[in-house]
Amino acid sequence: MLTKTNFSPATQLSIAQLRILRLAFGTAVSLWFSQLIGGDMSFVSAVFTMFILALPLPVPKPKAGIMFVLVFSGCLYAGLLLLPTLLNQPLVGMILLVMALFWSFYYTTKGGSAVVGTFVTVGIALTTAVGSVNVDAVVALVGSMGIAAFVGVLFVYIAHACLPDSMAEAPDAQPSKQAPQTESPDLSAARWSAFRSLLIVLPVALWFLFSAASTAYVPVMIKVASMGQQAANDATKTAGKSLIMSTIIGGAGAIIGWQILSIAPTLPIYVLFVALTGLICGVRIFQGPAMHPQAATWSYAYLTMLVILAPAVMDGSGGGSAGIKFWDRLLMFGGTTLYAVIAVYVVDAFRPKVNSS
Numbered sequence: 001m002l003t004k005t006n007f008s009p010a011t012q013l014s015i016a017q018l019r020i021l022r023l024a025f026g027t028a029v030s031l032w033f034s035q036l037i038g039g040d041m042s043f044v045s046a047v048f049t050m051f052i053l054a055l056p057l058p059v060p061k062p063k064a065g066i067m068f069v070l071v072f073s074g075c076l077y078a079g080l081l082l083l084p085t086l087l088n089q090p091l092v093g094m095i096l097l098v099m100a101l102f103w104s105f106y107y108t109t110k111g112g113s114a115v116v117g118t119f120v121t122v123g124i125a126l127t128t129a130v131g132s133v134n135v136d137a138v139v140a141l142v143g144s145m146g147i148a149a150f151v152g153v154l155f156v157y158i159a160h161a162c163l164p165d166s167m168a169e170a171p172d173a174q175p176s177k178q179a180p181q182t183e184s185p186d187l188s189a190a191r192w193s194a195f196r197s198l199l200i201v202l203p204v205a206l207w208f209l210f211s212a213a214s215t216a217y218v219p220v221m222i223k224v225a226s227m228g229q230q231a232a233n234d235a236t237k238t239a240g241k242s243l244i245m246s247t248i249i250g251g252a253g254a255i256i257g258w259q260i261l262s263i264a265p266t267l268p269i270y271v272l273f274v275a276l277t278g279l280i281c282g283v284r285i286f287q288g289p290a291m292h293p294q295a296a297t298w299s300y301a302y303l304t305m306l307v308i309l310a311p312a313v314m315d316g317s318g319g320g321s322a323g324i325k326f327w328d329r330l331l332m333f334g335g336t337t338l339y340a341v342i343a344v345y346v347v348d349a350f351r352p353k354v355n356s357s
Contacts, residue, residue, distance in 0.1 A: 012167065013167060015168040015289055018163055018167055019056060023050065023278050023281075023282045024275045026049050026155055027306075028274045030049035031043065032267065034310075039144055042151075043148075043310035044222070045151035046306055047303060047306055048156075049159070050303060050306060052068070053156060056286060056290050059157065068153050069150050072149045073142075073145075073146045075119060076123045078127075079125075082097060082100070083128065083131045086209070094206075101125065104121040106190060108232045109189075109191075109197075109232050110187060114232075121226075122225040125205050125208075128209060133211070141218070193232050194232070199343050200344065217329070218311075223303075224336050224340075226303060230296060231243060240345060246296075249304070250304025250305040251305075253301070254312075257277070258326055261273075285299050308330060311329070312329070
């Protein structure tokens with residue numbers, strides 16, 4: 001009898017609370033492991049773990065986990081295949097790059113997986129930007145990012161194993177009336193949204209393509225690629241507000257973390273700060289059995305914080321001008337976000353009006 005009261009439903013977590021804990025725990029432990037193995041891009045594993053755990057999904061089947069890694073690695077190598085054309089036949093290479101990026105957004109806007117779409121965008125944008133400047137650097141980048149993707153997905157499974165869905169109380173059984181999502185998407189709206197996302201990412205990608213400093217600003221490219229996906233399915237006002245707020249919240253979190261680590265630069269403090277940020281953001285990501293209305297803003301804010309803070313910590317471990325690079329990246333994040341918001345409003349201002357008669 002006593003044991004039954006100990007495990008009564010009243011003492012169980014809700015599914016939202018469990019997902020919040022899983023997001024914070026999985027991201028923090030993935031980051032801890034990435035710091036132990038070292039490497040310039042190892043922090044990307046925590047970004048992958050966070051991005052998947054920030055969705056209200058059950059534990060991915062092994063086939064899905066393998067697919068995530070293969071899709072991302074495949075897109076990295078697809079970017080490598082574009083390099084000879086970009087370097088020798090720039091016009092043809094640009095057309096192919098535009099088509100590849102447009103497809104990555106169109107895939108998401110017509111109902112495809114946001115995780116897969118983001119992986120495709122990041123993979124293609126990173127490889128072409130870095131490879132156009134330094135072929136040796138991009139080969140090393142492809143290898144390290146592939147490993148980071150594998151580690152990131154692995155920690156998704158570890159987080160689910162430590163905090164399985166069975167620990168949460170079963171949600172009230174409701175007839176699955178949410179299944180009428182089988183209505184075909186508005187393909188013209190999907191194409192327009194994909195075009196808008198392309199115009200957010202492409203100019204920045206081209207700037208990195210011709211910039212000698214692109215290798216040093218890989219985290220900025222990750223943020224820019226994710227911004228395109230973030231704005232993919234939102235209306236103008238919603239997209240603009242979400243882009244601004246996610247950057248402000250993520251930037252403020254990175255500044256707080258940077259100041260704390262400048263006082264106590266230890267790995268446990270770093271990991272605990274990332275976990276605490278995951279708990280704070282998670283409350284605005286999950287609500288009930290699904291997502292909070294502001295989930296996109298806060299999940300991308302968490303991603304922004306990681307992408308600003310983690311590379312700065314890696315810079316700091318080698319000494320040198322880590323603080324300068326931190327503020328430099330922060331300014332670039334602010335500038336690219338401002339451009340993205342302007343692009344959203346300008347592009348949508350020219351959108352043809354649809355007759356509702």
